[in-house]
Amino acid sequence: MAVEAVVIAPGVDDPWLNAQRQFDAAADVLQLDPGVRAILREPQRQLIVNFPVKMDDGSVRLFEGYRVQHSLNRGPTKGGIRYHPQVTLNEVKALAMWMTWKCAVAGIPFGGAKGGVIVDPQPLSRSELERLTRRYASEISVVMGPERDIPAPDVNTTPQVMAWIMDTVSMSRGYSVPAVVTGKPLSVGGSQGRNAATGRGCAMVAQQACSRLGLDPRQLTVAVQGFGNVGSNAAGLMAEGGFSVLAVSDVYGGIHSERGLDIPALARHVQSTGSVVGFPGTLPLTNAELLELPVDVLVPAALENQITARNAGQVQAKLILEGANGPTTPDADEILLRRGVTVVPDIVANAGGVIVSYFEWVQDLQSFFWEEGEINQRLEQILTRAFTSSWEASERLSVPLRLGAYAVAVERVAEATRDRGLYP
Numbered sequence: 469m470a471v472e473a474v475v476i477a478p479g480v481d482d483p484w485l486n487a488q489r490q491f492d493a494a495a496d497v498l499q500l501d502p503g504v505r506a507i508l509r510e511p512q513r514q515l516i517v518n519f520p521v522k523m524d525d526g527s528v529r530l531f532e533g534y535r536v537q538h539s540l541n542r543g544p545t546k547g548g549i550r551y552h553p554q555v556t557l558n559e560v561k562a563l564a565m566w567m568t569w570k571c572a573v574a575g576i577p578f579g580g581a582k583g584g585v586i587v588d589p590q591p592l593s594r595s596e597l598e599r600l601t602r603r604y605a606s607e608i609s610v611v612m613g614p615e616r617d618i619p620a621p622d623v624n625t626t627p628q629v630m631a632w633i634m635d636t637v638s639m640s641r642g643y644s645v646p647a648v649v650t651g652k653p654l655s656v657g658g659s660q661g662r663n664a665a666t667g668r669g670c671a672m673v674a675q676q677a678c679s680r681l682g683l684d685p686r687q688l689t690v691a692v693q694g695f696g697n698v699g700s701n702a703a704g705l706m707a708e709g710g711f712s713v714l715a716v717s718d719v720y721g722g723i724h725s726e727r728g729l730d731i732p733a734l735a736r737h738v739q740s741t742g743s744v745v746g747f748p749g750t751l752p753l754t755n756a757e758l759l760e761l762p763v764d765v766l767v768p769a770a771l772e773n774q775i776t777a778r779n780a781g782q783v784q785a786k787l788i789l790e791g792a793n794g795p796t797t798p799d800a801d802e803i804l805l806r807r808g809v810t811v812v813p814d815i816v817a818n819a820g821g822v823i824v825s826y827f828e829w830v831q832d833l834q835s836f837f838w839e840e841g842e843i844n845q846r847l848e849q850i851l852t853r854a855f856t857s858s859w860e861a862s863e864r865l866s867v868p869l870r871l872g873a874y875a876v877a878v879e880r881v882a883e884a885t886r887d888r889g890l891y892p
């Protein structure tokens with residue numbers, strides 16, 4: 469099946485420059501001390517690895533990968549690993565910085581990190597993918613560990629990939645180290661509820677945003693871009709919560725039905741065909757059309773730079789929930805603000821994943837596992853706190869919700885930075 473579009477235009481909307489611009493806005497609002505500002509504006513550590521993988525035909529291919537740790541001040545670093553042909557160091561730096569703010573606004577004791585490998589995993593065989601994962605894990609193991617840096621899934625990485633990372637680290641240590649990575653299968657120390665956690669968090673935040681805005685979910689229509697881990701779970705749980713999901717898309721294209729989509733049936737269609745495209749009873753549409761559809765709520769849950777200065781004026785939704793990281797550029801934010809669109813920022817809207825990853829890490833360290841009900845309840849508690857403190861900060865400071873959330877997050881990291889002082 470043909471891929472519909474190349475999403476990230478390098479240099480045009482550089483995610484790292486956007487991340488720094490978002491940070492600068494918060495630093496200005498907080499009147500951050502210049503020294504602390506300089507520290508938090510750059511990643512603390514960046515590792516670039518070039519590593520060989522033996523392919524099934526006997527040839528050797530060299531791959532480039534990254535692991536960036538943005539801030540270690542509030543605890544070990546945490547963040548996913550992405551496999552994608554358009555991964556760049558600047559993208560990984562941005563994703564690592566966003567993880568720092570996400571963990572801080574959620575009040576969980578981690579700094580931010582992210583990893584990535586420049587690879588299209590689709591054409592790889594399972595054993596090629598396993599060898600690539602194990603060698604990359606081995607290369608970044610110099611900075612990884614339960615008390616140092618704990619990866620998790622991101623675009624194109626799965627619980628199976630996490631299990632291979634856990635096994636690779638465990639083999640070199642000589643004993644099982646489940647807490648080195650989260651998002652693992654249950655059989656090797658994964659947590660109940662982790663797989664759906666990011667989408668579940670989006671659906672919880674959707675309810676909270678509606679209640680703040682005086683909207684009834686049963687009257688609202690939704691479009692979701694991306695039908696992977698985040699998009700499919702967000703769509704399913706939002707539909708269960710009363711919203712009508714009219715359109716979804718993936719890298720191959722989108723589908724639309726005015727009557728609303730049956731998400732469990734769509735998930736089965738995706739499992740058997742590999743895409744949402746061609747789901748019976750729906751009309752096709754492109755990803756660009758989906759973003760401009762006349763719906764009430766838009767959930768970008770694919771990649772960054774989807775809502776930009778070029779299309780923000782045409783977005784018709786009144787509420788945007790950022791399931792993806794960095795889907796809205798700062799220029800687009802300004803246009804949406806002028807048009808009265810509420811944007812629930814990524815660091816709150818998709819924080820459910822890292823919150824349950826935190827639970828998984830705690831369970832692994834204690835070898836004591838919790839029931840799913842308890843996990844979802846604790847998730848809701850933490851997310852509600854994060855959403856409420858962001859909303860209240862945005863009202864107190866008279867700034868948009870993203871800046872309110874950033875003000876809370878950046879102040880927490882700045883406080884930890886000041887309290888620790890400068891070494892030596």
Ligand code: NAD
Nearest residue numbers: 475622623624666694695696697698718719770792793821
């Ligand atoms: P995934 O690999 O499970 O799914 C990605 C989805 O996006 C797929 O449906 C894919 O087809 C689609 N997609 C890819 N390129 C596209 C394009 N060019 N146009 C339209 N759709 C495209 O990944 P995921 O884990 O669901 O991650 C999606 C987003 O959510 C990313 O921004 C990621 O950083 C963010 N996120 C993920 C988690 C998590 O727990 N997995 C947590 C927080 C944030």
